[in-house]
Amino acid sequence: MNLYLLQHPQSWLSNLDSRTKLAVFFVYVLAVLSTKPGAYLAWLSLTGLLLVLLALARLQIRWIVFRLAPVLPFVALGAFGVLLGGSKEMFLQVTVKMLLCVGAAVWLSGTTPFTQLLEAFRKLKVPPLLTVMLSFMFRYLFVLAEEAVRMSRAYQSRCPRRQTLKDAENIGRLAGALMLRTYNRAERIYLAMLSRGFTGEFRTLSVQKLTFADIAFLAFFVGSVTVILVATH
Amino acid sequence: MRVREAIRVENLHYRYPDGTYALKGVSFCVGEGESVAIVGPNGAGKTTLLLHFNGILRGSGKVFVFGEEVTSRNLLAVRKLVGLVFQDPDDQLFMPTVLEDVAFGPLNLGLSQEEAVKRAINALEMVGMSYAANKSPHQLSFGERKRVAIATVLAMEPKVLVLDEPTANLDPRSRRQLLSLLRRLEVTKIVATHDLDAALFLCDKAILMDDGQIVAIGETREIFSDEALMEAHGLEVPPSILALQSRSD
Numbered sequence: 001m002n003l004y005l006l007q008h009p010q011s012w013l014s015n016l017d018s019r020t021k022l023a024v025f026f027v028y029v030l031a032v033l034s035t036k037p038g039a040y041l042a043w044l045s046l047t048g049l050l051l052v053l054l055a056l057a058r059l060q061i062r063w064i065v066f067r068l069a070p071v072l073p074f075v076a077l078g079a080f081g082v083l084l085g086g087s088k089e090m091f092l093q094v095t096v097k098m099l100l101c102v103g104a105a106v107w108l109s110g111t112t113p114f115t116q117l118l119e120a121f122r123k124l125k126v127p128p129l130l131t132v133m134l135s136f137m138f139r140y141l142f143v144l145a146e147e148a149v150r151m152s153r154a155y156q157s158r159c160p161r162r163q164t165l166k167d168a169e170n171i172g173r174l175a176g177a178l179m180l181r182t183y184n185r186a187e188r189i190y191l192a193m194l195s196r197g198f199t200g201e202f203r204t205l206s207v208q209k210l211t212f213a214d215i216a217f218l219a220f221f222v223g224s225v226t227v228i229l230v231a232t233h
Numbered sequence: 234m235r236v237r238e239a240i241r242v243e244n245l246h247y248r249y250p251d252g253t254y255a256l257k258g259v260s261f262c263v264g265e266g267e268s269v270a271i272v273g274p275n276g277a278g279k280t281t282l283l284l285h286f287n288g289i290l291r292g293s294g295k296v297f298v299f300g301e302e303v304t305s306r307n308l309l310a311v312r313k314l315v316g317l318v319f320q321d322p323d324d325q326l327f328m329p330t331v332l333e334d335v336a337f338g339p340l341n342l343g344l345s346q347e348e349a350v351k352r353a354i355n356a357l358e359m360v361g362m363s364y365a366a367n368k369s370p371h372q373l374s375f376g377e378r379k380r381v382a383i384a385t386v387l388a389m390e391p392k393v394l395v396l397d398e399p400t401a402n403l404d405p406r407s408r409r410q411l412l413s414l415l416r417r418l419e420v421t422k423i424v425a426t427h428d429l430d431a432a433l434f435l436c437d438k439a440i441l442m443d444d445g446q447i448v449a450i451g452e453t454r455e456i457f458s459d460e461a462l463m464e465a466h467g468l469e470v471p472p473s474i475l476a477l478q479s480r481s482d
Contacts, residue, residue, distance in 0.1 A: 115329040115369065135329050142371040143323050188324040191289050195317040196385065197309055197341030204328070205336045206346055 011058040013111045018120035020214040024053075024221050025108045031225045032100045035232075037093045042232035043100070049224060050103050059110045067106045075102060114138055119208055132202050140185075148178055236264035239393050239421040240286055240298060240315075247281055247292030247445075255281040256292055257445040263438075265299075265392070268422040270432035270453055273442035274467030279425040280320075282442070283395050286423070287315040299392070313342055316391030320398040322378035326370040331362070331381050334370065338389040349388075356388035357381070360414060376407030380414065393421040400428045429457055429471035441466060 008014065013021065028050070035042045054064065079095040112120075118138070121131045151174055159167070240263040247256040255278045263269050271279050284290040288303045288311050296303045298311050319325045328334035335353035344352065357363045360380040370378055379399070386394065399415065400408045412434055415422065426432050432439060432453060439453040443466040449456050457463065458478070460470050470478075 118329060138329050139327055189327050192319050192325045194289055195287055195312060196338035197312050203340035205333050
């Protein structure tokens with residue numbers, strides 16, 4: 001896979017505080033969701049605004065497509081469901097709103113690494129239990145995936161025949177073994193945390209700071225959204 | 234001049250909840266500035282013993298760190314003095330980025346954000362990993378993760394560095410880099426390892442354990458040269474000593 005597709009392209013947006021980008025994302029999503037059915041001019045303006053954001057983030061088209069691809073089938077499924085049960089107008093509205101919101105999520109993921117988002121969540125007083133769980137999930141998802149691949153290879157090398165229903169039982173056992181390993185690892189991680197003075201309160205670094213550029217960008221963005229919504233009302 | 238005691242263990246016993254006796258009356262002393270290897274076959278109780286040095290496990294018997302007995306009241310102070318590096322760096326590195334991980338210990342010691350970052354950067358420089366500060370641990374090679382794991386402990390400025398199998402699973406170049414890094418560190422070191430050549434390189438003193446007991450304590454080279462002793466406890470005379478012996482013959 002092209003390494004570029006896995007990286008976060010650098011732009012001046014990269015230097016903004018992740019709270020600013022999270023706020024921009026939520027303001028944009030709320031603005032999209034607040035539009036009424038048939039608000040074509042508003043949708044067009046909001047699409048234009050999203051394109052400006054994507055251009056500012058210096059995200060290339062293939063990067064955007066790469067990030068959109070896993071989500072699009074779900075968008076299509078949702079839209080198809082609405083088409084079956086509702087009017088064409090409703091279908092258009094749901095499809096446009098979904099696409100714009102997913103586009104905004106792609107912009108957020110392109111400008112803000114997950115580690116910075118976690119810091120934003122912490123600073124925005126999201127319950128620590130949730131942020132710590134997300135942080136551990138992000139850190140250990142890769143370790144767990146590698147472990148699962150190793151176990152699967154070991155299984156396949158001792159089970160060269162074509163997979164049958166009988167294998168489902170073995171795969172279930174494999175999943176059980178993986179869970180037990182995860183449990184053991186969790187214990188070792190906790191011991192490592194205790195060794196470094198962990199006493200129950202999760203203290204973390206605060207790397208990002210709000211600057212004048214953050215406030216100016218957020219103010220300009222909120223202003224643009226307000227103008228679009230008022231002008232197209 | 235009398236060497237100050239860094240770690241003293243007196244008649245330490247430990248039994249796991251499943252009933253396995255891991256330690257059966259272990260006693261020894263490590264002086265400040267010494268480098269001591271703990272060797273022995275699998276299941277000898279090496280890792281269990283290491284986990285007692287900073288109070289992670291608490292068996293019956295006594296463990297003293299710089300003269301102070303480890304109790305539930307002084308755990309934080311003890312963990313500041315004794316830094317433990319686990320065998321698998323994926324257990325040690327649990328934060329999303331390297332810098333956050335290395336700063337985790339200093340923040341728990343109550344240091345300010347600025348001081349924690351300063352310590353983290355210094356520790357990363359010591360292990361030659363400054364370039365990885367903003368990376369996620371999963372983006373690093375195993376050898377790099379190992380060095381960062383050591384940095385996480387160095388950032389707490391411990392007086393005793395305890396390492397569990399530091400060279401396990403490393404390729405020769407990473408192993409060599411890690412060993413010279415460890416040798417440069419001027420702290421008391423206790424190293425549990427199967428890598429006897431590494432033990433020879435790092436430690437003047439060795440403790441041979443088997444079945445939860447200490448079988449021999451003495452000069453590393455002397456213990457490792459004793460073929461009968463080594464074979465009786467599931468070990469072998471390391472190749473470097475064999476080579477020297479065959480040359481002298």
